[in-house]
Amino acid sequence: xxxxxxxxxxxxxxxxxxxxxxxxxxxxxxxxxxxxxxxxxxxxxxxxxxxxxxxxxxxxxxxxxxxxxxxxxxxxxxxxxxxxxxxxxxxxxxxxxxxxxxxxxxxxxxxxxxxxxxxxxxxxxxxxxxxxxxxxxxxxxxxxxxxxxxxxxxxxxxxxxxxxxxxxxxxxxxxxxxxxxxxxxxxxxxxxxxxxxxxxxxxxxxxxxxxxxxxxxxxxxxxxxxxxxxxxxxxxxxxxxxxxxxxxxxxxxxxxxxxxxxxxxxxxxxxxxxxxxxxxxxxxxxxxxxxxxxxxxxxxxxxxxxxxxxxxxxxxxxxxxxxxxxxxx
Numbered sequence: 001x002x003x004x005x006x007x008x009x010x011x012x013x014x015x016x017x018x019x020x021x022x023x024x025x026x027x028x029x030x031x032x033x034x035x036x037x038x039x040x041x042x043x044x045x046x047x048x049x050x051x052x053x054x055x056x057x058x059x060x061x062x063x064x065x066x067x068x069x070x071x072x073x074x075x076x077x078x079x080x081x082x083x084x085x086x087x088x089x090x091x092x093x094x095x096x097x098x099x100x101x102x103x104x105x106x107x108x109x110x111x112x113x114x115x116x117x118x119x120x121x122x123x124x125x126x127x128x129x130x131x132x133x134x135x136x137x138x139x140x141x142x143x144x145x146x147x148x149x150x151x152x153x154x155x156x157x158x159x160x161x162x163x164x165x166x167x168x169x170x171x172x173x174x175x176x177x178x179x180x181x182x183x184x185x186x187x188x189x190x191x192x193x194x195x196x197x198x199x200x201x202x203x204x205x206x207x208x209x210x211x212x213x214x215x216x217x218x219x220x221x222x223x224x225x226x227x228x229x230x231x232x233x234x235x236x237x238x239x240x241x242x243x244x245x246x247x248x249x250x251x252x253x254x255x256x257x258x259x260x261x262x263x264x265x266x267x268x269x270x271x272x273x274x275x276x277x278x279x280x281x282x283x284x285x286x287x288x289x290x291x292x293x294x295x296x297x298x299x300x301x302x303x304x305x306x307x308x309x310x311x312x313x314x315x316x317x318x319x320x321x322x323x324x325x326x327x328x329x
């Protein structure tokens with residue numbers, strides 16, 4: 001009993017220390033990086049354990065046909081595909097976290113890792129995770145035999161079911177809260193990847209039915225063919241919807257896109273010159289000072305911005321009135 005009490009005290013002290021140290025990190029500039037790294041490490045450990053545990057399940061020699069099908073067609077389940085997408089994303093995310101801690105994230109390799117990390121997350125992880133979690137538990141609530149028959153309980157633990165169908169949604173929630181992604185990195189590429197994987201999975205899924213005469217998910221077995229076609233269209237539409245909706249949600253959480261720097265805005269205009277310099281005038285008007293301005297050789301001073309060119313009409317009137325009232329004839 002004393003040993004148990006001593007172990008409890010040690011655990012309590014360690015827990016208090018961790019909580020105290022973590023509270024300090026909220027006031028640090030690298031707090032978000034710290035929590036991202038912690039989340040990525042924990043989830044990678046979670047996924048690694050689930051992958052190892054899945055390989056220990058004795059499915060191939062089971063006497064129940066449905067359970068043997070779990071092993072035979074293990075590469076054909078969308079749950080497995082989505083789990084792989086998350087594992088790839090988490091590996092890239094943790095690699096980029098390490099580069100950030102080492103201050104190497106702005107290198108060429110760091111830029112590439114960040115690019116593909118965001119592409120994999122937005123194009124694959126978010127839409128397929130949301131679909132798998134939402135569709136699985138919706139059908140499970142109606143009739144679990146259509147998606148996860150009760151016979152699976154004899155060999156698949158209940159917590160394993162939550163790890164691959166519930167915890168995966170936690171990954172998306174945490175990443176959305178910790179990492180702003182207000183707009184696509186490459187919309188065309190993301191849409192191409194999302195569409196290609198959706199169509200490829202449909203080809204694999206229906207090929208299994210036509211060649212092996214097995215519906216991997218029983219919900220398809222209770223439908224007529226025209227219902228299957230409509231349901232497949234619904235699946236594709238749902239995956240695209242989850243891809244599209246992530247950006248408005250992200251902007252709601254993290255706010256709108258930060259305003260661009262004045263020089264970056266100027267670069268977007270065709271008349272931008274590399275030798276131009278942005279200066280702040282005394283009246284608050286941002287103007288462009290060119291090479292000729294700095295050297296006193298302006299060819300046509302009338303072409304420069306007028307003092308009130310960027311003001312509203314009401315503000316122009318007040319400024320002009322003040323100049324007339326304060327002037328002497």
